[in-house]
Amino acid sequence: MLEKFATRILAVSEQDFNSRLTELEEWVAPLKKVPCVSRDKMSDLIGQLKMYAEDVHKLPPGLITTVRILHYLSVPPEKLYTQDSQSELKYMHALVELYSEECFPIFLSFLQKLSESLLRRWQKGIRLSNDQMSRYLAITQPSLSIVKRSIAFVIEGRETEFKDLTALPALFELHTVLCSVPISVMHSQGIAKIQKDIVDAILAYTQPALNQAAATEEGLAQSLWTMMLTDLLKYAKKLPYTYLSGLIMMSELLPLPLPLQTKEPLDSTEKSEVVMTRKLWSAHLHPLSSLINDLIKECSGSSCQPLQQMLCRVCWQLADLASPSATMITRCLLDIIIENSRILW
Structure with a gap:
């Protein structure tokens, strides 16, 4: 929608009619510097992201808009199965640009800070309003999706040479908090989706396959798969x-x-x-x-x-x-x- 109506929405938000329009202006604030939503404006969007990096605990509407736009440009829809096609490549290019501009640590810091904020509230017995929880999820979901796809993409490229486990603590903590914080039925589906994405991101660490020469006891102990399990345990x-x-x-x-429940018997392969x-x-x-x-x-x-x-x-x-x-x-x-x-x- 922003691709077609960004300019008109921004113009309407600047008209001082009522408080609703003033609130809308906060949400479309990034469009003042990035009026056109396209991959050609990735550098401007990254600049907006870094500008909000220290204020994530305040849940600013402008950050939510920025993260959603970056997610739209870098992560393909879940129903899109077009690997190696031109459509897939444009998402990969945007993801590479985010990674090369050091945005990966920023998204991880978002997940870490939001987890810590939710954990403190949970430990004190403070419940979030539906609006507050919606904002938490609005930042967490697209940020986690970008992190998950970045991890899978980098591990797929570097295979057994990849040994970076810095993303795991933030993923573990986020999963723990979402298992513990009292959540209303209104947000149950969003919470379940985030937990599934966390598990999928962790599963990416089991991708690299050791060659036969490295499949020794020492090689297994030093593999990315075993290192990930060590951190989890x-x-x-x-x-x-x-x-x-x-x-x-x-x-x-x-x-x-076992036995696995299947509709049809499994073949030998x-x-x-x-x-x-x-x-x-x-x-x-x-x-x-x-x-x-x-x-x-x-x-x-x-x-x-x-x-x-x-x-x-x-x-x-x-x-x-x-x-x-x-x-x-x-x-x-x-x-x-x-x-x-x-x-x-």
């Missing part, structure tokens, strides 16, 4: 309020337990892919057995029913991967039983 057991969210993210990342995926997960989790054991031990003593249910689900998924992971989970649970039996005796 450390985060999950960091504090009590991260237990549930950490287990939820772990469950969403892991393959579903699909069956081999299912088995291979599980073996890969088991191989990357094997160096992290001590972290997994610590997490299970810390959560197993809780009387919180949702936490216990999620812990059981994660243990089930881990044991279902392959025999080494099943042995690891069984040994961990037996150790817990023996240790607590000694205390009772």
Whole structure:
């Protein structure tokens, strides 16, 4: 709509008729310097983004408009499946321009600052109004979408050479806050979409495939996949309020337990892919057995029913991967039983 009516909307907002028009002027403020919404104006839009970078906690309407425009120009619609086409390339070019202009850290800082702001309110028991929550989501959703696509694009390009994990803490914290903050039914779909995008962004770290020469125990331990899981497991057991969210993210990342429910029987190729995926997960989790054991031990003593249910689900998924992971989970649970039996005796 802004592509066609930006100039007219800006002109109407500047007419001092009533308070509604004054409010509209705040939303279309970026259009004063970027009157034309196109990829030719990316540098001007990036300048507007950096201008708002320090005021994100104030939820300025101008920032929401700027982020939405950048998202529209750099991220294709979800129903657009035109890889390697000219339409896809224009989005990739805009994304590269954002990344080269150091906008990726800015979007990450938005997610981090908004998470911290929501967390403080949640800890103090302060509920947000629907308007405030709408503004939080209006900045978070497009920012996260750009971050997710940037991560996938860079990892796809650099493959095993990519070792940057700086985006993970912001993604973990945002997921935790959105699992914990009381949300009205009005925003439930938006929250669910953000949580799904976070999991998709984290899954991008499992893209690089090790060659046969590097698929050693040391190579697996130093792979991007294992490094990501290390950070997730450390985060999950960091504090009590991260237990549930950490287990939820772990469950969403892991393959579903067998047998898989499908409309049609799997052919031999699909069956081999299912088995291979599980073996890969088991191989990357094997160096992290001590972290997994610590997490299970810390959560197993809780009387919180949702936490216990999620812990059981994660243990089930881990044991279902392959025999080494099943042995690891069984040994961990037996150790817990023996240790607590000694205390009772």
